[in-house]
Amino acid sequence: MSTTTFPIQLSFVSERPYHHGNLRSALLEQAESILRDQGAEQLSLRELARQVGVSHAAPRRHFQDRQALLDAIAENGFARLGTELSNAFTSVGDSFAPRVRALAAAYVRFATDDAALLELMFGAKSLDPDGPMHDAAMAAFDPVFELIAQGQAEGRLESGDPERVGMVLFASIQGAAALFTAGMIERAALDQLTVDAITYFLRGAQPAQTS
Amino acid sequence: MSTTTFPIQLSFVSERPYHHGNLRSALLEQAESILRDQGAEQLSLRELARQVGVSHAAPRRHFQDRQALLDAIAENGFARLGTELSNAFTSVGDSFAPRVRALAAAYVRFATDDAALLELMFGAKSLDPDGPMHDAAMAAFDPVFELIAQGQAEGRLESGDPERVGMVLFASIQGAAALFTAGMIERAALDQLTVDAITYFLRGAQPAQTS
DNA sequence: ACCTGAACACCGTTCAAGT
DNA sequence: ACCTGAACACCGTTCAAGT
Numbered sequence: 001m002s003t004t005t006f007p008i009q010l011s012f013v014s015e016r017p018y019h020h021g022n023l024r025s026a027l028l029e030q031a032e033s034i035l036r037d038q039g040a041e042q043l044s045l046r047e048l049a050r051q052v053g054v055s056h057a058a059p060r061r062h063f064q065d066r067q068a069l070l071d072a073i074a075e076n077g078f079a080r081l082g083t084e085l086s087n088a089f090t091s092v093g094d095s096f097a098p099r100v101r102a103l104a105a106a107y108v109r110f111a112t113d114d115a116a117l118l119e120l121m122f123g124a125k126s127l128d129p130d131g132p133m134h135d136a137a138m139a140a141f142d143p144v145f146e147l148i149a150q151g152q153a154e155g156r157l158e159s160g161d162p163e164r165v166g167m168v169l170f171a172s173i174q175g176a177a178a179l180f181t182a183g184m185i186e187r188a189a190l191d192q193l194t195v196d197a198i199t200y201f202l203r204g205a206q207p208a209q210t211s
Numbered sequence: 212m213s214t215t216t217f218p219i220q221l222s223f224v225s226e227r228p229y230h231h232g233n234l235r236s237a238l239l240e241q242a243e244s245i246l247r248d249q250g251a252e253q254l255s256l257r258e259l260a261r262q263v264g265v266s267h268a269a270p271r272r273h274f275q276d277r278q279a280l281l282d283a284i285a286e287n288g289f290a291r292l293g294t295e296l297s298n299a300f301t302s303v304g305d306s307f308a309p310r311v312r313a314l315a316a317a318y319v320r321f322a323t324d325d326a327a328l329l330e331l332m333f334g335a336k337s338l339d340p341d342g343p344m345h346d347a348a349m350a351a352f353d354p355v356f357e358l359i360a361q362g363q364a365e366g367r368l369e370s371g372d373p374e375r376v377g378m379v380l381f382a383s384i385q386g387a388a389a390l391f392t393a394g395m396i397e398r399a400a401l402d403q404l405t406v407d408a409i410t411y412f413l414r415g416a417q418p419a420q421t422s
Numbered sequence: 423a424c425c426t427g428a429a430c431a432c433c434g435t436t437c438a439a440g441t
Numbered sequence: 442a443c444c445t446g447a448a449c450a451c452c453g454t455t456c457a458a459g460t
Contacts, residue, residue: 268444268446
């Protein structure tokens with residue numbers, strides 16, 4: 001009779017002995033799954049502990065309170081978003097316009113795949129300037145600003161602080177995803193909106209006509 | 212000895228006898244105030260009832276559950292947003308560009324004045340197509356689409372479904388406000404971003420050059 | 423070091439009963 | 442019609458105690 005006969009959510013990540021050494025990651029993993037399926041409001045520490053198979057007080061060792069757990073999830077989210085944007089940037093050749101489309105598509109995919117996570121990430125108060133998560137969050141968007149710099153170097157975008165120029169693109173894509181996850185527009189309208197937002201951005205952010 | 216000696220939150224709206232006839236609006240008003248100050252998560256039905264001076268079961272007569280209260284608040288929000296956008300549209304002369312700026316400014320003001328309310332409005336599941344609140348929500352943005360139609364009629368915007376064209380502007384302004392309320396950018400950056408979003412939209416949505 | 427069990431002060435929701 | 446009070450099944454958080 002081994003001690004772990006029940007195949008309780010082994011999940012993707014690990015097949016280690018459980019209970020000792022990786023409670024923290026088991027909690028995070030399960031919490032992310034609940035978040036995705038039920039939303040942040042339905043995420044209860046007690047239920048989470050139950051599903052992972054520990055007492056309701058055990059999570060306290062790893063997360064001081066509910067908010068600390070949510071913050072940790074959000075931080076994971078920014079890390080994953082960063083790698084996904086980075087992948088999109090490098091996996092599509094090196095011309096400017098396709099990269100813009102790939103980056104926007106990657107962001108929209110991330111946002112719509114796990115709307116509750118994105119909401120959590122943007123709801124995290126720790127995001128504000130000088131907050132502990134601000135740098136990690138901004139780092140995720142580095143590929144966007146790098147791309148803007150490329151567009152400027154190639155004369156396709158007006159000059160100026162890449163963060164300032166890129167923020168316009170970022171805001172419109174973020175807004176588009178928000179309209180979809182809020183249910184205001186349907187999937188097809190989101191795709192159309194994404195294309196339009198990119199088109200208008202590229203035309204609107206061109207250097208002033210010189211002829 | 213009158214029955215109402217304590218001046219418990221008389222608030223703005225009414226000075227009617229209280230307790231009889233207007234519990235519903237008293238609850239809504241107080242709930243909106245709590246929402247603005249503390250956020251939706253801190254809004255407890257029991258505490259709300261306490262503050263309004265009724266038993267914890269009394270709200271049930273007017274709101275079947277917590278979600279119904281939140282939905283009602285969101286609906287009020289869309290109504291108020293509608294009138295504020297409408298006011299912005301009509302209170303600034305009738306030229307196109309100033310109207311765009313006024314509308315954007317009004318939206319940003321609404322969003323940043325009461326971020327928790329906007330989050331609630333966009334979080335309301337009842338927003339999706341065929342949901343009970345979708346029409347009321349879309350109606351609030353009528354001034355935006357009307358303005359787009361004006362821009363098209365004056366040859367300043369490319370033709371096409373005004374909803375499609377306007378959605379790009381709407382998304383970018385909404386995204387800008389979201390970046391601010393999330394704490395990612397500061398107030399000054401939001402103002403700059405709003406200006407840039409409008410500029411890029413106006414240039415990018417121009418009819419194709421014909422010469 | 424890591425986890426448990428009991429305890430405390432809250433919730434939302436329901437329902438019989440009061441006026 | 443509108444509200445109350447008790448009850449139920451949950452919470453998050455804390456803390457002494459176990460191994």
